[in-house]
Amino acid sequence: MPSTTLLPGMTVIAPTTLAAAVAALADDPGITVLAGGTDLMVGVNDGRHRPASVLSLRRVDGLRGWQREGDELVLGGATTYTDLLAPDLAALAPGLAMAARTVGSPQIRNTGTIGGNLATASPAGDTLPVLVALGAEVVLVSHRGERRMPVEQFLTGPKRSALDPDELVAEVRLPAADGPQEYLKIGVRNAMVIAVASCALVVRRTERTVRCVLGAVGPVPVRAPEAEAWVAGRIDWDAGRLNDGSVAAEFGSQLAAAARPIDDHRATAAYRRTAAGVLARRALERAFPAPVVP
Numbered sequence: 132m133p134s135t136t137l138l139p140g141m142t143v144i145a146p147t148t149l150a151a152a153v154a155a156l157a158d159d160p161g162i163t164v165l166a167g168g169t170d171l172m173v174g175v176n177d178g179r180h181r182p183a184s185v186l187s188l189r190r191v192d193g194l195r196g197w198q199r200e201g202d203e204l205v206l207g208g209a210t211t212y213t214d215l216l217a218p219d220l221a222a223l224a225p226g227l228a229m230a231a232r233t234v235g236s237p238q239i240r241n242t243g244t245i246g247g248n249l250a251t252a253s254p255a256g257d258t259l260p261v262l263v264a265l266g267a268e269v270v271l272v273s274h275r276g277e278r279r280m281p282v283e284q285f286l287t288g289p290k291r292s293a294l295d296p297d298e299l300v301a302e303v304r305l306p307a308a309d310g311p312q313e314y315l316k317i318g319v320r321n322a323m324v325i326a327v328a329s330c331a332l333v334v335r336r337t338e339r340t341v342r343c344v345l346g347a348v349g350p351v352p353v354r355a356p357e358a359e360a361w362v363a364g365r366i367d368w369d370a371g372r373l374n375d376g377s378v379a380a381e382f383g384s385q386l387a388a389a390a391r392p393i394d395d396h397r398a399t400a401a402y403r404r405t406a407a408g409v410l411a412r413r414a415l416e417r418a419f420p421a422p423v424v425p
């Protein structure tokens with residue numbers, strides 16, 4: 132396998148197959164996985180992190196891109212935010228495209244990957260609330276085989292996940308859209324910021340369900356299953372609208388109550404809770420717009 136040097140004393144290997152990547156991880160479980168580098172290289176560049184060996188995923192065949200399998204979309208772990216914005220994929224996964232559009236700058240979106248967002252497991256990671264709202268699953272691959280689990284179970288805490296040191300995020304599997312999807316985010320400014328609060332909402336018309344997940348207001352994405360069930364019973368599903376004008380406000384209050392925010396240098400817990408409620412209300416109103424009165 133070709134190897135190069137990134138920094139003095141740092142070896143980089145760049146396999147071209149998933150099998151070779153997994154074998155390299157098995158040989159050296161201390162090796163550091165590098166995808167787009169937009170999280171990893173921040174630590175390397177400021178001297179906090181100096182891996183002796185790096186496994187680059189950039190050349191692994193088939194790890195980037197997507198395909199449709201029936202009603203399921205299969206995204207490779209190295210699929211970038213820019214890939215998620217392509218119109219054909221965005222039409223099938225609009226919530227993910229909305230989240231991707233809010234990430235960083237064009238340069239970050241061109242190189243940052245969905246697998247990196249998952250493995251970093253930041254409470255503010257923009258794809259994470261959407262993936263939980265979609266009921267998406269991750270496929271983790273190692274020399275021991277493959278395991279599959281819901282993203283909700285994969286994320287175990289702030290910057291913690293169920294990923295073992297010898298595993299790769301090989302795929303993310305999610306259902307194709309079957310109704311409106313929304314992703315709304317508040318940051319300290321409009322662009323190039325991580326979320327102070329975010330909200331993903333996924334409607335499945337066939338199942339008549341609403342899933343709403345908050346980001347950046349808890350150690351992991353926050354769901355409120357009781358609020359989801361409550362609102363599903365207050366929608367006129369045939370007309371595609373809310374039963375009355377008070378539903379969205381009450382839904383926002385229920386989501387705000389479910390948030391578990393902390394104070395930090397970006398925002399107070401109180402602001403985050405209020406923001407989460409406002410985002411949930413707006414997301415629901417966008418998914419089920421009130422009829423225009425002539």
Ligand SMILES: Cc1cc2nc3c(=O)[nH]c(=O)nc-3n(C[C@H](O)[C@H](O)[C@H](O)COP(=O)(O)OP(=O)(O)OC[C@H]3O[C@@H](n4cnc5c(N)ncnc54)[C@H](O)[C@@H]3O)c2cc1C
Binds near residue numbers: 171248249298300301
């Ligand atoms: C300027 C800037 C702006 C940013 N803005 C945002 C933003 O708005 N929203 C947001 O959510 N994030 C943001 N980020 C963070 C970052 O871009 C994302 O988290 C991105 O998805 C990370 O992906 P990557 O491919 O660059 O990961 P890398 O940096 O390559 O890796 C990150 C971590 O994941 C591991 N890893 C990567 N891929 C895999 C895999 N397939 N399997 C197993 N482990 C893997 C690596 O070992 C490392 O620990 C920003 C970063 C920067 C520098």
